[in-house]
Amino acid sequence: MSSNFGVESLTVAEGARANRRRTGGGAQALPPARSRRRGIGWAQRLEITVLAGPALLMFLGFVIFPVLMAAYYGFYRWKGYGVPTNFVGLQNYVTILQDTAFHQALWHNAVIVVLSLVLQGPIALGFALLLNQKVRGQSIIRVLIFVPYVIAEVIVGTGWSLMLQTNGAVNDFLRSIGLDWLAHDWLANPKLAIWTLMLILTWKYVGFAVILFLAGMQNIPEELSEAAAVDGASFWQTQRRITVPLLGPTIRIWAFLSIIGALQLFDLVYIIWGQYVSSTAGTSTMATYMVTEGRNAGNYGYGNAVAVVLFGISLVIALLYQRFVLRRDTEGALTGGR
Amino acid sequence: MATTTTSTPVTAERGSRPARRKPRKDTRSGNPIVYLAALVLIGLMLGPVLYIITGGFRTNSQITTNPAGLPDPWVVSNYADVLASSTFWRQVGNSTIAAAVTTFGIVTLGVMASYVLARYHFRGRGAMYALFAAGLMFPITVAITPLYILVKNLGLVNTLPGIILPQIAFGLPTTIIILVPFLQAIPKEIEEAAAIDGSSRLNFFWRMVLPLSVPGLITVGILAFIASWNSYLLPLFILNNQDTFTLPLGVQSFASQYSVDTAKVLAFTSLSMIPALIFFSAFERRIVGGLTGAVKG
Numbered sequence: 001m002s003s004n005f006g007v008e009s010l011t012v013a014e015g016a017r018a019n020r021r022r023t024g025g026g027a028q029a030l031p032p033a034r035s036r037r038r039g040i041g042w043a044q045r046l047e048i049t050v051l052a053g054p055a056l057l058m059f060l061g062f063v064i065f066p067v068l069m070a071a072y073y074g075f076y077r078w079k080g081y082g083v084p085t086n087f088v089g090l091q092n093y094v095t096i097l098q099d100t101a102f103h104q105a106l107w108h109n110a111v112i113v114v115l116s117l118v119l120q121g122p123i124a125l126g127f128a129l130l131l132n133q134k135v136r137g138q139s140i141i142r143v144l145i146f147v148p149y150v151i152a153e154v155i156v157g158t159g160w161s162l163m164l165q166t167n168g169a170v171n172d173f174l175r176s177i178g179l180d181w182l183a184h185d186w187l188a189n190p191k192l193a194i195w196t197l198m199l200i201l202t203w204k205y206v207g208f209a210v211i212l213f214l215a216g217m218q219n220i221p222e223e224l225s226e227a228a229a230v231d232g233a234s235f236w237q238t239q240r241r242i243t244v245p246l247l248g249p250t251i252r253i254w255a256f257l258s259i260i261g262a263l264q265l266f267d268l269v270y271i272i273w274g275q276y277v278s279s280t281a282g283t284s285t286m287a288t289y290m291v292t293e294g295r296n297a298g299n300y301g302y303g304n305a306v307a308v309v310l311f312g313i314s315l316v317i318a319l320l321y322q323r324f325v326l327r328r329d330t331e332g333a334l335t336g337g338r
Numbered sequence: 339m340a341t342t343t344t345s346t347p348v349t350a351e352r353g354s355r356p357a358r359r360k361p362r363k364d365t366r367s368g369n370p371i372v373y374l375a376a377l378v379l380i381g382l383m384l385g386p387v388l389y390i391i392t393g394g395f396r397t398n399s400q401i402t403t404n405p406a407g408l409p410d411p412w413v414v415s416n417y418a419d420v421l422a423s424s425t426f427w428r429q430v431g432n433s434t435i436a437a438a439v440t441t442f443g444i445v446t447l448g449v450m451a452s453y454v455l456a457r458y459h460f461r462g463r464g465a466m467y468a469l470f471a472a473g474l475m476f477p478i479t480v481a482i483t484p485l486y487i488l489v490k491n492l493g494l495v496n497t498l499p500g501i502i503l504p505q506i507a508f509g510l511p512t513t514i515i516i517l518v519p520f521l522q523a524i525p526k527e528i529e530e531a532a533a534i535d536g537s538s539r540l541n542f543f544w545r546m547v548l549p550l551s552v553p554g555l556i557t558v559g560i561l562a563f564i565a566s567w568n569s570y571l572l573p574l575f576i577l578n579n580q581d582t583f584t585l586p587l588g589v590q591s592f593a594s595q596y597s598v599d600t601a602k603v604l605a606f607t608s609l610s611m612i613p614a615l616i617f618f619s620a621f622e623r624r625i626v627g628g629l630t631g632a633v634k635g
Contacts, residue, residue, distance in 0.1 A: 044458065044460075044539075045460075047454075047458070047539060047540060048458055048460060051450040051451065051453055051454045052450065052451045052454040052455070054447050054450065054451075055448065055450060055451035055510055055514070056451065056466070058447060058503070058506055058507045058510065059469070059473060059507050059510050059511075061507065062485065062488070062503060062504045062506075062507030062508070063481065063507050063508060064469075064473075065488065066484035066485040066487075066488050067476075067480065067481050067484065069484040069487070069488065070480075070483060073483075080490075127375065127376075127379055130371075130372050130375045130376065131372070133369070139622075141376050141379075141380065142622070143618075143622045144380045144383060144384060145379055145380060145383050146618070146622070147383060147384065147387060147615065147618075148383055148386075148387070150564060150568075150614055150615060151387065151568075151611050151614065151615070152567070152568035152570065152585075152586050152610075152614065153568065153570055153586075154568075154570050154586040154587075154589045154590055155390070155586075155589060155607050155611045156386075158590070158593050158607050159386055159387075159389065159390045159604070159607060160386065162393075162600060162603070162604070163386065163405075167402075167405065168405050169389055169405040172404065172405035173405075203382070203383070203386070207383060260475060260476075260477070264476075264479040264480065266479055266571055267570045271570070271590060287479050290482075291482075294483050295483060295486065295575065300483065300487065303483040304483050304484055307480055307481070307482070310479070310480050311476065311480040311481075314475070314476065314480065315475075315476075318475050
């Protein structure tokens with residue numbers, strides 16, 4: 001399962017949150033269970049174990065356990081065979097933090113995080129506002145803009161890299177409409193490659209943002225914009241003063257998903273630029289660095305240490321975001337925003 | 339989507355001053371700018387996809403001389419060749435098995451755990467929910483290296499269970515987060531009535547909860563299927579043998595093997611995206627609806 005799944009899964013999380021928001025619950029808090037007065041007997045304990053046990057075991061075994069093992073393997077120099085014995089302490093981490101290739105990857109990740117927010121957010125918001133009106137054929141439009149998101153990264157990567165070759169379809173198209181000066185070596189030029197990557201990322205993920213924003217807009221009571229219309233507010237005033245502020249929680253959750261996805265970006269870069277080219281083209285990410293230096297080089301101890309660093313960075317950012325940005329959303333659905 | 343269709347045609351009549359909103363008929367059919375914007379967006383979104391599909395109907399010389407053109411004449415030999423190859427069908431088979439078993443596992447384990455989280459009151463429930471919710475924040479990328487070692491130690495490298503088991507585990511958080519509110523929305527009265535009728539909680543789960551939660555199960559099932567169908571990183575680590583390749587790995591190896599035969603690569607690529615697209619468009623309502631809808635108890 002690729003990083004794609006992470007984002008997709010979070011789509012639904014947003015949906016669940018949106019549901020709760022609409023019913024007046026906090027966006028973060030677990031809704032109270034329908035509690036029963038009587039205590040739990042052994043029969044009920046058995047039911048809980050039988051029902052929740054398998055999922056819990058799978059989750060602990062294949063999600064939590066590997067992450068913990070990464071921390072352990074990361075202290076060893078290890079080729080992946082047998083039990084690691086060559087304990088090197090923090091040496092792997094020192095190497096990572098001193099490696100300029102990792103610095104570059106980290107920088108690229110930072111650029112991708114920022115540009116994803118700056119490019120996709122406004123574009124998606126604009127299109128969501130337009131499509132939120134009662135447009136005929138809205139459902140078909142929705143399906144169509146979601147198509148790039150549903151297509152596998154491998155297909156997107158293969159297709160785009162064929163189109164973006166120096167003598168590929170994109171340059172040919174640009175020349176045919178008289179824009180010769182725009183035709184470039186999109187993939188190999190280190191000054192351009194990261195922008196090419198952003199173009200492809202925007203293309204693939206903006207539909208997801210649009211769908212998410214549209215779903216969020218549907219939770220905004222229509223009476224508010226009606227009232228504004230009665231008071232003589234123009235379309236854009238209504239959007240700016242009512243829709244966008246009330247969409248705040250959705251936007252903030254989308255931004256969170258976007259940040260986490262950008263930090264863990266792997267598939268598209270690895271497919272389009274491969275393991276060797278990505279660093280010279282200036283598109284390497286922490287995840288491609290991890291795979292290249294870890295598994296492909298046979299240094300599993302080192303690869304695990306990179307995984308720990310990647311995990312740590314993502315965790316810190318996620319926690320800070322939750323603490324300082326998402327927290328507002330628990331303070332009330334309708335008043336949240338500003 | 340049912341919750342969102344409350345249209346409000348009364349604005350114009352109700353307002354004492356002339357409302358700025360257009361009368362109902364115009365609002366319905368929308369403004370030309372909106373349609374233009376929608377058209378541009380759709381064109382941008384579908385252009386590359388159409389390029390891949392039509393490219394498969396061209397010859398390599400057509401692609402070389404006129405990269406951005408349309409097929410002239412249309413050739414079907416690329417598609418026919420791919421459809422006749424056993425490699426393609428073996429990869430389709432592997433992808434289908436992996437996706438189907440993953441989906442079944444995720445939905446089964448997910449609904450059972452969600453039922454407990456939604457309907458039982460016990461100590462540690464909040465912690466369990468938080469644990470699964472935390473898993474949501476971290477895609478498989480961060481765990482892939484140790485996960486590969488774990489799968490290797492289990493002797494599952496180069497087997498489909500080697501990707502299925504981790505996929506189920508990593509799919510559970512999504513499933514649980516979406517299903518818990520769903521199951522909580524089933525009215526308590528139904529459960530009480532069942533209890534009065536002498537039905538046990540497990541019985542209630544089978545007889546009432548499962549049928550009522552079918553829409554939610556379909557939503558999470560589709561998401562799980564598409565995610566598995568498209569998954570790349572995990573198979574890349576686990577499957578090294580051509581015989582066990584799933585389609586994404588197949589597309590990549592085909593693209594490097596036939597790098598000079600662009601048309602055939604495009605044909606292979608477009609054929610491999612069809613199942614996910616069909617699945618998505620057939621259940622699009624469920625997915626988008628799953629974002630806003632709630633169970634009708």
